[in-house]
Amino acid sequence: MDSSGKPSTAQIVVLATSSALTAFFYSIYRSRATIVARLKEAKKVSLDQDLKTILSETPGRCIPYAVIEGVVRSVKETLNSQFVDNCKGVIERLTLKEEKMVWNRTTHIWNSTEKIIHQRINTVPFALGSHDDDIAATVRVIRPLDAAELDLETTYENFHPTVQSLSSVIGHFISGERPKGIHETEEMLRVGDSITGVGELVLDNNLIKLQPPKQGFCYFLTRLDYESLLRKQGNSVRLWKILAIVFGMAACSTLLYILWKQYIHRRQSKKEKSILEEFKEQQRKRLRELNIEESSISPTSCTVCLSRDRSCVFLECGHVCTCSQCYEALPEPKKCPICRASIDRVVPLYNS
Numbered sequence: 001m002d003s004s005g006k007p008s009t010a011q012i013v014v015l016a017t018s019s020a021l022t023a024f025f026y027s028i029y030r031s032r033a034t035i036v037a038r039l040k041e042a043k044k045v046s047l048d049q050d051l052k053t054i055l056s057e058t059p060g061r062c063i064p065y066a067v068i069e070g071v072v073r074s075v076k077e078t079l080n081s082q083f084v085d086n087c088k089g090v091i092e093r094l095t096l097k098e099e100k101m102v103w104n105r106t107t108h109i110w111n112s113t114e115k116i117i118h119q120r121i122n123t124v125p126f127a128l129g130s131h132d133d134d135i136a137a138t139v140r141v142i143r144p145l146d147a148a149e150l151d152l153e154t155t156y157e158n159f160h161p162t163v164q165s166l167s168s169v170i171g172h173f174i175s176g177e178r179p180k181g182i183h184e185t186e187e188m189l190r191v192g193d194s195i196t197g198v199g200e201l202v203l204d205n206n207l208i209k210l211q212p213p214k215q216g217f218c219y220f221l222t223r224l225d226y227e228s229l230l231r232k233q234g235n236s237v238r239l240w241k242i243l244a245i246v247f248g249m250a251a252c253s254t255l256l257y258i259l260w261k262q263y264i265h266r267r268q269s270k271k272e273k274s275i276l277e278e279f280k281e282q283q284r285k286r287l288r289e290l291n292i293e294e295s296s297i298s299p300t301s302c303t304v305c306l307s308r309d310r311s312c313v314f315l316e317c318g319h320v321c322t323c324s325q326c327y328e329a330l331p332e333p334k335k336c337p338i339c340r341a342s343i344d345r346v347v348p349l350y351n352s
């Protein structure tokens, strides 16, 4: 805050940044909260013989947002793990990640970073079946990769460290990047895994399908059960809400601080103005009493005795308004006759 009462650039930057972050976190919080609210309202359906009958009697043969739990079953073929024997699945994700340390020039610390350098996903059609082998009804899962929550099981991981030679180590210190190695993983959705699907359930030509729901609803395929999925989503909503509140409070307090400073400044300048007016009025009164014309007074003459020249500067206010004799005559504690600020120091004024 400068003497003009305007907010400083730093204060404006803090206000703008915290407001923008509040809006950003709030919008994420709103969309996450909507997802959780819809997830809570989703219709719970059990995978049994009656499912086909229920769907055929539903208008449009479709439940727009349903929760269904079941066991992964392959439809025709299965995928074999490339690393583990007798490990069969329906989704396989192979990832190669490069891990390295990067020197941060600001904090002077080596930070660990990783980058996906290659990823491949293989899928085969699959269905959800009942836990009970006697129930033949299955639900075909359509476009599983569109799911927002697709947690696969890590079936294999290996780390291949980078071979370091002395010259490469020196090179790394110069370049600020030190490779650690390559992290290889294989993740799978295995046949027999128990999963929860949330999406649109339709009966299409005698085949029950679980597919991505209409716009605004989130598609989930997870190894968690419904309650755990709800809890996990709820936790993320809470996180965004806390962030929005914290940054909202920062924005509000910055705004209040700026407004309060401006109010103080305005009150101060109003007070100074009224004191000056009062002083001028008193001076005019004295001029009338002494019967002196206002125009006959030199602009450099002392405002108290109106005869001698002004000869001292009052600090901290900086006013030059009296001669030194009149300053000496001011009553204790000495205050500036113009603004009534207390006088800490007096500097003689030399007119050359």
Ligand SMILES: [Zn+2]
Pocket: 302, 303, 304, 305, 306, 307, 308, 322, 323, 324, 325, 326, 327
């Ligand atoms: Zn004087």
Ligand SMILES: [Zn+2]
Pocket: 314, 317, 318, 319, 336, 337, 338, 339, 340, 341
């Ligand atoms: Zn003053």
